[in-house]
Amino acid sequence: MSTRLDSPAEAAADATPAGNHARLVRRRRLSRWDLQLSPYLYISPFFILFGLVGLFPLIYTGYLSLHDWDRLYYQRGEYIGLENYRFVLTDPVFLKSLVNTFSIFLMSSVPQVIVAVAVAALLDTHLRGRTFWRMSVLLPFVVAPTAAVLIFGSLFADKYGVVNAILDGIGLEPIRWHVDRWWSHFAIAGMVNWRWTGYNALIFLAAMQAVPRDLYESAALDGAGRIRQVFSVTLPMIRPTMIFVIVTSTIGGLQIFTEPRLFDDTPQREGGPDHQYMTSTLYIYVKGIEDQFYGRASAAAWVLFLIIVGIALLNFGITRLVTRRQA
């Protein structure tokens, strides 16, 4: 940003007689401030909001994580150093929740991105009623997660669920969706995928439409078929978008909360009675809100934050590597 621009005000100031000097100096100063400070003023709402709802909670959480918590009076207790971190990192439930988080994340994000690319590639062809198809894939995204879980809850109920009725009908053993750890992850990942695949597909579609059409023409002239075109033209051209989607779905995938929380039909809702599908965000909620240990919940939140930052940095590294190779 340039600050050395001659403004009309400054130009005018130079031309006035010396009698008004003091006033002019003030005015000039004001206009310089205007130039220098206004941009910051305009972007400040974001930073003020971020400070209030992002940065402050982050730091306050860190502060709480070093303190005990008075459960009866819901108040901060005394300073206890890293005790909460010791508790969290040695808590088998937390470690279990980390494994669950990564398992659900892999089961959701990986197929999600692959299917989204495939759907986008299909939508990018000359379909009849294109807008209709494009809007349809977004439909699950409009459904509130809570409603989606209700639907999936009756699909994946252990005893009287639709999926098990079908399995039973074709002579297979019913699956205990709320009991078997990996199957429960599968069901939860299914909900996440159902909701987000269409959304990601539309982002990919937007990127695909920005790919110059003449590339396809020359590829076709070179004898590349449809599939070959997708792999050799489309995918390399939408790589930055892929990375964007991968990063956002990584962050989202590591913070899955609503689905496991509501998928659990025991009254405690702690991600299954044996914490089969308790994710780390759910662990934080259970520790903080249910068990009323804000310090431990805060410590767990910071551990999860650091893990996500670590993975985001990893993604950033990959991004740089890929973009550099492209250049």
Place this chain on the structure above:
Amino acid sequence: MRITTTGPGRRPPSHRGRLALGAVAALVLGLTAACGDDSDPTKSADQEELGEGESLTITTFGEFGYDELIAQWNEEHPELQVEQTKVSLWDDWKNELNTLLQANEGLPDVVAIEGDFMPALVAAPERWVDLSSDEVDGRWLEFKSAAATTSDGALLGYATDAGPEAICYRADLFEDAGLPTDRAEVAALMTTWDDYYALGEEFVAESDAKWYDASGSVAQAMLNQVEYPFEQADNSVDVENDDLRAVYDTVTGYSGSLSTGVSQWSDDWTAGFQNDGFATIPCPGWMRSNIRDNTGDPAPNGVVWDVADVFPGGAGNWGGSYLSVPKSSAHQEQAKEFAAWITAPEQQIQIFEQYGNFPSQVAALEDPALLSSTDPYFNAAPVGEIFSNRASAITVQPYHGPLYSDILGKFQEAITRVDQGGDPEESWETFVTEVESLQ
């Protein structure tokens, strides 16, 4: 705006950059200080008049049966309108309540509290309004009001209902399995837990249905006959006691044979009512409306619910709630007035007749309207008489310390783990560890 070639990231931190950092730091520190300086939750809020269009708020969970009564109140008191929020499950409301208490903001004027949670209020009484008054003195069964009274004599909650337990059973399934269906005969067959389980084994041999609705519900029923289930009289936690272990071993021992294996209040549990999933259910007064709603009213073809005037092992009380007023309420007098009205015997009898929630008010228990009441849905059983008998048979009031509600949740989870095929010993150890981490 002109795009410069040097991006902001490459420039060494300028004077202005440091200034910005300083500003952010000041902002954060300022906020931390502002929040560290918590408003005192034990201080009473400034009292205000209800303005135009404002209502007194009350949040209940499950089914308190207040819809009609609140409509009636609102008609009679145009100047004091009441607005009810209903949460479906206590566990969900408890979490929200904890959050609101922590923020000390957004609490309704009248808060419904499940009986198991009352000890936590009594342990931290400064946050709640003392509701005692001459008008309500002696209104409730001794054990109900005692549980809500602090050592200083402050009454922190008006009791709504009590949960004397009977056994509700499916007469049609009993008949199919060759068991007697008459409620007096059924009652004679299950006076002890041993009899109850033995009859269950007889039943499941002859039927596709299970004996009871959920392991957790029978466990809860048995727990309500243990004097010190989780905590000793000095509130020290002791879950490795023989009584508790006996309940655990019995219930998990029958987990595969007599229990449906689903957890109570789950979708599968609800579906079990309609799918002939089980034949009996421990049945506090308030359970009747759950049975009716889950089975369907009118009952599906052939389904006959009945209630036997018996409870294995003597008697027990399950649940029963309170209405409390937090000090954060700006309308404490009005809240108290309304809570006193809606927990009065006359209102509670009306709720009993409509919803089945059994009154905890002495006057209501002696009321002829209550004693003569029958329930057509339960094969015209004399429910008033049955639940009165069950209430007067109660001898043991289990001791509930401030952690009772939390530990109960973990205990239920431990049983559910075994229901789902987990090893009972392993699950018990997990339970003990989890209880330790609550302290």
